[in-house]
Amino acid sequence: MTRFLPAEDYLPSGRYELLPFRFERLDDERVLLSNMAGEALTVSSADLTTLVNGDLDRSGALFSRLRANHFLRQPEDRAALELLALKLRTRYARLRDFTSLHLFVVTLRCDHACRYCQVSRQSADRASFDMSRETADRAIDLLFRSPNQALKVEFQGGEPLLNFDLIRYVVLSITERNRQHKRDIQFVITTTLSLISDDTLAFCREHRIFLSASLDGPEDLHNANRPRPGADSHARFVAGLEKARDVLGPEAVSALMTTTAASLQRGPGIVDEYLRLGFHGIFLRHLSPYGFALKTQSYQGYDTARWLEFYEETLTYIIDLNRSGVRFTEQHAAIILRKMFSCHDPGYVDLMNPSGAGIAAIVFNYDGGVFASDESRMLMEMGDDTFRLGSVHEHGYDEIFSAPALLSALEDSFTLSAPMCADCACEPWCGADPVYHHARHGDPLGRKAESGFCQRMKGMTRIFVKAMEDPFVAALFRRWALSC
Ligand code: SF4
Ligand code: SF4
Structure with a gap:
């Protein structure tokens, strides 16, 4: 199992470390954050700036949510990276x-x-x-x-x-x-x-x-x-x-x-x-x-x-x-x-x-x-x-199952390394569709800026995030998520 350096070995006391995450602006006010394990949070633009500047209030509710969802860690958080890695492995467990x-x-x-x-x-x-x-x-x-x-x-x-x-x-x-x-x-x-x-x-x-x-x-x-x-x-x-x-x-x-x-x-x-x-x-x-x-x-x-x-x-x-x-x-x-x-x-x-x-x-x-x-x-x-x-x-x-047409399409379209997808906040819940992109754009990766597949995923994400501002919908969506 991979072992990560404990944050306390190099982080000054009282500081926190950002863990890898991506963001997408929803509008002028709000930003969607996601990490590799698929955790997602919506924060204000001002809070995002405070977060990346290292100035977030450690006693606030937002800090606790970001810490619990593996967007940051403190020096004493010994298992944060192991947990993040475990969740990432779980996300890809089906491949086995x-x-x-x-x-x-x-x-x-x-x-x-x-x-x-x-x-x-x-x-x-x-x-x-x-x-x-x-x-x-x-x-x-x-x-x-x-x-x-x-x-x-x-x-x-x-x-x-x-x-x-x-x-x-x-x-x-x-x-x-x-x-x-x-x-x-x-x-x-x-x-x-x-x-x-x-x-x-x-x-x-x-x-x-x-x-x-x-x-x-x-x-x-x-x-x-x-x-x-x-x-x-x-x-x-x-x-x-x-x-x-x-x-x-x-x-x-x-x-x-x-x-x-x-x-x-x-x-x-x-x-x-x-x-x-x-x-x-x-x-x-x-x-x-x-x-x-x-x-x-x-x-x-x-x-x-x-x-x-x-x-x-x-x-x-x-x-x-x-x-x-x-x-x-x-x-x-x-x-x-x-x-x-x-x-x-x-x-x-x-x-x-x-x-x-x-x-x-x-x-x-x-x-x-x-x-x-x-x-x-x-x-x-x-x-x-x-x-x-x-x-x-x-x-x-x-x-x-090792046909070159299949292997190169899978490799070229893998979203964690594909241009645009690798930086996209929707990546953890999106997918790769090399057949669609080949059909529409002539290559398995496609041009995401013109891709209906990409527009649909970003559009649906915005619809969900907006709808979940209503606590009833947030609870309903959690129930649906558990049902499949
Ligand atoms: S296809 Fe579009 S929505 Fe999906 S990960 Fe790539 S850039 Fe993001
Ligand atoms: S004609 Fe309609 S029912 Fe028949 S295979 Fe095509 S989609 Fe299916």
């Missing part, structure tokens, strides 16, 4: 486990034709767009090479239920092989629920498979976002949800929304629909700027600033619901707040540092192609195969 999430794209076929989709195929041609058993077997071999004890297997599409025979095959194969490996394995199917059947649900119950479903909001909005023959996507979702909850239990089905341009005026209505259908939270998700989403109406009039307006308005509505006694969580906030209030990383792949691409999640495409993330395969559909790490048919585990 390596890849947990394994996505199997079992088909590209889909019964929907969502405007923002870049991967689905309206095709009856099973051979061309379905994963074969041979491909699945090789992907399963790679899955069990992961050193992680806890593995999550997520089936994606297209609509994965169109190739349910393969899902059944993969679940049974993994379960059988796991008798020997003894991993903790969780299965999830990402589905619109439009094709859910009694047989499917019986299998899901037998193998404790969770469903992650798509709900974009009230019926008119959902159906406009998610066209299918009969314009009945929402009705099918509601019927499927009821059936699935009956068979699997209420907590086995979660829902995920996508914010299109048509959603931007509808935040409170979207939340009301989630409440009406019995959900206890929502993840306010922005649209990924890939492929068709950029070219269609889904994205028109839709920049990061507009999404942040939508986000703040909807978050305020959710806070007011809680104020009136309705318990409802905004899960995107909960993930970031968890990082702001603790040194524990909840492991959300899109907000990890180093990036979660490849090392937290890996994608096995229907044809055997292996991708660093779901966005990487969307990029491939746009003709850019930068983050295609290999093929289950041609490459072994070591070749795939």
Whole structure:
């Protein structure tokens, strides 16, 4: 274990030492401070000046808060640096486990034709767009090479239920092989629920498979976002949800929304629909700027600033619901707040540092192609195969996970050494997103001053800090942070 020089060996008595921290001006009056372990505090500009000049009153409340949160230490604080280092190690503890999430794209076929989709195929041609058993077997071999004890297997599409025979095959194969490996394995199917059947649900119950479903909001909005023959996507979702909850239990089905341009005026209505259908939270998700989403109406009039307006308005509505006694969580906030209030990383792949691409999640495409993330395969559909790490048919585990494209993207985008990120107060709760920045700016680091990802994180941070001036919101946010 690293040993640090006790401050009393070189600090004059009565002085204090600043520990490493970064700051961001919120406005003319207030400054946000954060340290490497993710501790965050808001102070006045005047207090910051006093602090760095070494003149802070040692008997004041601010001094105690800064000391308790490792922004400074006194000569007698023998363990301050060890504690800070311990928290930093905790923040990166997930790296030791390596890849947990394994996505199997079992088909590209889909019964929907969502405007923002870049991967689905309206095709009856099973051979061309379905994963074969041979491909699945090789992907399963790679899955069990992961050193992680806890593995999550997520089936994606297209609509994965169109190739349910393969899902059944993969679940049974993994379960059988796991008798020997003894991993903790969780299965999830990402589905619109439009094709859910009694047989499917019986299998899901037998193998404790969770469903992650798509709900974009009230019926008119959902159906406009998610066209299918009969314009009945929402009705099918509601019927499927009821059936699935009956068979699997209420907590086995979660829902995920996508914010299109048509959603931007509808935040409170979207939340009301989630409440009406019995959900206890929502993840306010922005649209990924890939492929068709950029070219269609889904994205028109839709920049990061507009999404942040939508986000703040909807978050305020959710806070007011809680104020009136309705318990409802905004899960995107909960993930970031968890990082702001603790040194524990909840492991959300899109907000990890180093990036979660490849090392937290890996994608096995229907044809055997292996991708660093779901966005990487969307990029491939746009003709850019930068983050295609290999093929289950041609490459072994070591070749795939040490592919130069992956390693250099992870290294180049690591926020503790990346220009701008390394000096940014939001760094401890931000993440690296080399795939997004490659897609938008042509390199894994990107130009942060023009980056929607960066603007969104800074904007959300400001929204949270402002909201927490209200003691009710500060307590609510702490509760959300503990929930994820
Ligand atoms: S349901 Fe999913 S895969 Fe199908 S078209 Fe919509 S976004 Fe694409
Ligand atoms: S991406 Fe932006 S918000 Fe995130 S750490 Fe880098 S500079 Fe800060």
